Amino acid sequence: MTSQGILEAAEDVFARQGLRARMEDIAATAGVSVGTLYNYFADREQLVAGLLTYRHQQLCERLDRSVSAPVDAPFERVLHVLVRDLLEHFDAHRAFFAVLMQGEPMESVRTRSLCAIQTSLDEVVDRLDRVLARGVSSGVLSPTEAPLYAAALFGMLRATAVRTYRTQPAAGVATQSESLVRLFLDGARAPGGAPSRIEPTPKEPTP
Amino acid sequence: MTSQGILEAAEDVFARQGLRARMEDIAATAGVSVGTLYNYFADREQLVAGLLTYRHQQLCERLDRSVSAPVDAPFERVLHVLVRDLLEHFDAHRAFFAVLMQGEPMESVRTRSLCAIQTSLDEVVDRLDRVLARGVSSGVLSPTEAPLYAAALFGMLRATAVRTYRTQPAAGVATQSESLVRLFLDGARAPGGAPSRIEPTPKEPTP
Amino acid sequence: MTSQGILEAAEDVFARQGLRARMEDIAATAGVSVGTLYNYFADREQLVAGLLTYRHQQLCERLDRSVSAPVDAPFERVLHVLVRDLLEHFDAHRAFFAVLMQGEPMESVRTRSLCAIQTSLDEVVDRLDRVLARGVSSGVLSPTEAPLYAAALFGMLRATAVRTYRTQPAAGVATQSESLVRLFLDGARAPGGAPSRIEPTPKEPTP
Amino acid sequence: MTSQGILEAAEDVFARQGLRARMEDIAATAGVSVGTLYNYFADREQLVAGLLTYRHQQLCERLDRSVSAPVDAPFERVLHVLVRDLLEHFDAHRAFFAVLMQGEPMESVRTRSLCAIQTSLDEVVDRLDRVLARGVSSGVLSPTEAPLYAAALFGMLRATAVRTYRTQPAAGVATQSESLVRLFLDGARAPGGAPSRIEPTPKEPTP
DNA sequence: TATGAATGAGTTTTCATTCAT
DNA sequence: GATGAATGAAAACTCATTCAT
Numbered sequence: 001m002t003s004q005g006i007l008e009a010a011e012d013v014f015a016r017q018g019l020r021a022r023m024e025d026i027a028a029t030a031g032v033s034v035g036t037l038y039n040y041f042a043d044r045e046q047l048v049a050g051l052l053t054y055r056h057q058q059l060c061e062r063l064d065r066s067v068s069a070p071v072d073a074p075f076e077r078v079l080h081v082l083v084r085d086l087l088e089h090f091d092a093h094r095a096f097f098a099v100l101m102q103g104e105p106m107e108s109v110r111t112r113s114l115c116a117i118q119t120s121l122d123e124v125v126d127r128l129d130r131v132l133a134r135g136v137s138s139g140v141l142s143p144t145e146a147p148l149y150a151a152a153l154f155g156m157l158r159a160t161a162v163r164t165y166r167t168q169p170a171a172g173v174a175t176q177s178e179s180l181v182r183l184f185l186d187g188a189r190a191p192g193g194a195p196s197r198i199e200p201t202p203k204e205p206t207p
Numbered sequence: 208m209t210s211q212g213i214l215e216a217a218e219d220v221f222a223r224q225g226l227r228a229r230m231e232d233i234a235a236t237a238g239v240s241v242g243t244l245y246n247y248f249a250d251r252e253q254l255v256a257g258l259l260t261y262r263h264q265q266l267c268e269r270l271d272r273s274v275s276a277p278v279d280a281p282f283e284r285v286l287h288v289l290v291r292d293l294l295e296h297f298d299a300h301r302a303f304f305a306v307l308m309q310g311e312p313m314e315s316v317r318t319r320s321l322c323a324i325q326t327s328l329d330e331v332v333d334r335l336d337r338v339l340a341r342g343v344s345s346g347v348l349s350p351t352e353a354p355l356y357a358a359a360l361f362g363m364l365r366a367t368a369v370r371t372y373r374t375q376p377a378a379g380v381a382t383q384s385e386s387l388v389r390l391f392l393d394g395a396r397a398p399g400g401a402p403s404r405i406e407p408t409p410k411e412p413t414p
Numbered sequence: 415m416t417s418q419g420i421l422e423a424a425e426d427v428f429a430r431q432g433l434r435a436r437m438e439d440i441a442a443t444a445g446v447s448v449g450t451l452y453n454y455f456a457d458r459e460q461l462v463a464g465l466l467t468y469r470h471q472q473l474c475e476r477l478d479r480s481v482s483a484p485v486d487a488p489f490e491r492v493l494h495v496l497v498r499d500l501l502e503h504f505d506a507h508r509a510f511f512a513v514l515m516q517g518e519p520m521e522s523v524r525t526r527s528l529c530a531i532q533t534s535l536d537e538v539v540d541r542l543d544r545v546l547a548r549g550v551s552s553g554v555l556s557p558t559e560a561p562l563y564a565a566a567l568f569g570m571l572r573a574t575a576v577r578t579y580r581t582q583p584a585a586g587v588a589t590q591s592e593s594l595v596r597l598f599l600d601g602a603r604a605p606g607g608a609p610s611r612i613e614p615t616p617k618e619p620t621p
Numbered sequence: 622m623t624s625q626g627i628l629e630a631a632e633d634v635f636a637r638q639g640l641r642a643r644m645e646d647i648a649a650t651a652g653v654s655v656g657t658l659y660n661y662f663a664d665r666e667q668l669v670a671g672l673l674t675y676r677h678q679q680l681c682e683r684l685d686r687s688v689s690a691p692v693d694a695p696f697e698r699v700l701h702v703l704v705r706d707l708l709e710h711f712d713a714h715r716a717f718f719a720v721l722m723q724g725e726p727m728e729s730v731r732t733r734s735l736c737a738i739q740t741s742l743d744e745v746v747d748r749l750d751r752v753l754a755r756g757v758s759s760g761v762l763s764p765t766e767a768p769l770y771a772a773a774l775f776g777m778l779r780a781t782a783v784r785t786y787r788t789q790p791a792a793g794v795a796t797q798s799e800s801l802v803r804l805f806l807d808g809a810r811a812p813g814g815a816p817s818r819i820e821p822t823p824k825e826p827t828p
Numbered sequence: 829t830a831t832g833a834a835t836g837a838g839t840t841t842t843c844a845t846t847c848a849t
Numbered sequence: 850g851a852t853g854a855a856t857g858a859a860a861a862c863t864c865a866t867t868c869a870t
Binding site for chain 3: 829830831832
Binding site for chain 1: 227332352355358359360361362363364365366367369370371383386387389390393
């Protein structure tokens with residue numbers, strides 16, 4: 001469908017030129033005329049919003065599939081799959097992902113459509129949150145810092161993905177997935193979960 | 208100095224309207240005329256770059272002071288201070304920070320000045336990296352995933368700061384600092400460092 | 415015939431949106447596709463011209479029928495019928511009539527087709543003129559201001575119709591017809607025609 | 622002031638090209654750049670509205686001055702002056718007046734500003750109405766058709782002015798003023814006012 | 829014959845930048 | 850230095866018209 005072709009082209013151009021890319025460039029990339037752009041999207045605002053929604057739905061559908069499939073799968077397995085889904089999505093849309101992930105301010109009228117970005121991010125973090133809550137209730141994760149888990153894990157994934165994108169464009173997603181989950185889990189894991197702990201938190205003398 | 212007043216105004220406007228904000232709006236917020244803007248900055252490009260440099264220097268100076276002050280301080284203490292510095296800086300410039308942190312694409316001609324953002328982020332991550340390297344060489348941190356540490360920790364801080372900014376605007380920085388360092392350390396800490404580990408990494412059967 | 419359906423739709427849309435209405439809106443109102451519009455009218459210009467011609471012919475045929483029917487009818491009766499014809503036509507096409515009556519400028523290239531409007535108006539005024547000339551030659555009307563009569567009467571009818579359209583949408587046409595003819599006749603009537611005059615025109619001392 | 626210069630230019634261009642004239646043409650005629658147009662008027666809509674308001678105020682101020690000046694002047698004199706004011710205003714803005722007078726439909730969003738036209742016309746007719754009411758209360762005008770007077774007189778003036786504009790561009794306003802007032806007055810004049818009447822209205826047998 | 833998606837020239841609108849005061 | 854009206858190149862957007870189906 002042309003509408004989808006336009007969105008793919010838009011992502012490509014936005015990724016290369018930023019969200020200010022000219023409508024004409026998007027049209028050219030999509031292989032259509034400017035007029036056609038406006039047949040599908042009322043204005044630039046709608047086009048951006050359309051792209052965000054499109055990508056966001058793809059990701060959420062994928063995450064939901066991964067999470068719900070084996071309902072009784074062990075928490076760690078689900079987490080691994082989820083993280084790989086995220087990293088692979090980031091990887092597939094590396095360049096545009098930078099924009100999607102940016103968390104631009106939304107107060108402004110002209111960037112009103114960018115609220116969609118926050119909503120999108122929030123929904124993804126919420127999905128993480130739901131899975132991590134399972135981990136807490138199943139006793140695998142310590143309940144102590146539970147509210148931080150989702151955002152922190154998401155931040156780790158995102159930052160690592162961005163950095164990798166710039167430093168070693170060809171890095172494998174699977175490897176990273178392993179490392180990041182380990183990094184996260186071994187910190188969040190409950191004392192009695194599996195590994196035993198001695199000195200839980202270093203006392204930092206705040207002045 | 209007017210120059211600084213302009214930069215502060217620019218941050219304010221950018222935070223509210225995004226980097227596309229009009230020069231006139233910046234001038235109005237700074238309480239000067241557009242002409243004055245151009246007396247201090249050759250063009251919009253220079254103004255943006257000036258702001259980034261300004262904020263970036265403030266942060267780096269602070270980080271450097273924290274890191275270098277007690278040269279022989281124990282690694283964990285230095286890390287704690289560094290993390291608090293970062294969170295406090297994020298907090299002070301919450302809104303604009305979103306833009307600074309965004310990692311917009313830089314290939315574009317018109318966003319050439321935005322390269323400064325990446326450079327800025329990279330320098331901060333590099334400082335984290337240097338401190339964390341100390342942790343590795345002093346035996347506190349496991350060398351296994353060492354290359355990931357800086358980016359992952361930075362990602363955790365950033366994501367948590369953004370989320371907190373939106374969900375609980377009045378949250379204390381100190382508390383978070385504590386939690387995040389613990390979350391990071393207990394995962395990254397070397398097996399023999401302090402807590403002992405049993406099952407290092409779950410084998411995930413990739414299909 | 416579709417052609418006529420299109421013209422009726424066009425009148426409707428022009429009446430609501432002005433002559434700048436989009437072809438697509440006309441097509442939608444007519445219940446056909448834009449393509450079909452172009453099967454019947456070479457371009458927008460022809461469509462507008464077609465509508466004007468259509469309505470104008472209807473009016474002129476009606477006027478001619480009224481005027482010529484009883485060739486030897488007394489002048490006043492003919493005038494009454496004529497006026498009622500006009501008011502009823504105005505009434506039937508109230509909204510579009512505003513556009514038809516507007517007398518838009520015609521010098522412009524893009525409004526070339528609007529010349530048709532003036533031509534149309536002129537033809538109607540000419541018909542009035544011919545009937546009023548009969549009144550003059552038959553001695554019922556004073557020859558003094560004869561050249562003004564047609565335009566002035568037409569102006570009275572038009573203005574009153576428009577105003578009534580806005581102020582009392584349900585007003586009866588017949589009543590108005592009576593009143594306007596009386597207002598016109600008693601002023602234009604020759605001194606010896608019927609009512610006698612004393613002070614013909616007040617001397618106004620121009621500075 | 623530039624703002625006024627723009628309005629004068631706009632009137633000129635609108636008169637020649639219609640309300641769809643390109644902003645660039647208006648700018649060129651005003652001797653400024655397009656940008657300057659937008660410094661004074663937010664968009665085309667505002668420019669049109671601004672011009673209408675501007676001209677309308679000029680006319681109303683003039684009419685008010687004429688009407689109120691000699692408070693106890695005889696009705697007929699006041700009427701004469703008023704009519705001459707109107708015809709002279711029409712004459713001064715002959716071409717654009719066609720647009721001002723047109724009474725375009727106002728339902729449409731895009732012509733929303735044109736409501737101003739109707740308001741403008743209404744205010745002028747209202748002023749006529751107030752003066753004519755004086756004529757009725759002073760016994761000079763017959764009360765019978767009083768509600769029609771203002772609109773009818775205005776219609777006469779307008780139609781005659783337009784027609785004269787096209788047929789004899791150089792016609793004198795003063796002469797017409799005389800004729801039209803006589804045409805109107807001798808019809809509207811009260812039976813006892815001055816001239817006596819015999820046959821008031823011919824009975825027209827409606828079918 | 830009807831359709832309606834695609835077209836792109838034509839306009840409107842924006843806004844960084846200049847410069848006379 | 851500061852000012853802010855003027856500028857005009859660049860971009861956004863519109864819509865009459867075409868033409869393959």
